[in-house]
């Protein structure tokens with residue numbers, strides 16, 4: 806009789822421990838994943854920010870409205886990037902032109918737009934573009950982009966820069 810009660814008690818004890826242990830684990834997991842999500846969200850927002858101070862370059866674009874990241878626009882930008890830019894640029898290494906990894910952190914969005922829309926004016930008049938061109942034997946060419954097309958590519962560069970970090 807005593808023995809049986811002991812067995813029952815110790816069973817309950819084990820069940821209780823498992824149940825408690827389980828709950829504790831779950832709670833801990835939930836807390837850490839919540840914290841991790843918050844980190845991801847704030848890192849993403851920071852990575853998607855444009856460089857706001859610095860030269861805006863020389864060309865048709867003098868200001869860009871700073872809007873929240875637009876994934877649809879970036880999708881249009883990918884296609885344009887592949888057909889107009891990928892023969893000279895990627896995000897891993899130097900091709901005909903420099904790697905564009907981190908470019909939205911190095912240059913203001915206006916500067917990048919002006920480089921896309923009118924590279925020959927930039928290479929003639931903008932000190933940073935001139936300095937950069939010293940390392941490259943053939944210059945960036947004009948691609949005849951519309952301003953909206955350049956804006957879509959810029960949105961893709963913004964996305965790539967956040968993904969590559």
Ligand code: HEC
Nearest residue numbers: 889890893901902903917920921937938941943944945946
């Ligand atoms: C024919 C090759 C070529 C094509 C096509 C080309 N580029 Fe370039 N790009 C260059 C070169 C070379 C440079 C370096 C400056 C120079 O010497 O002209 C450059 C520089 C740049 C820079 C400045 C990078 C930095 O580190 O500051 C950006 C931004 C850029 N290109 C974006 C683009 C985008 C976006 C496209 C497509 C719309 C594009 N380029 C198409 C060759 C090219």
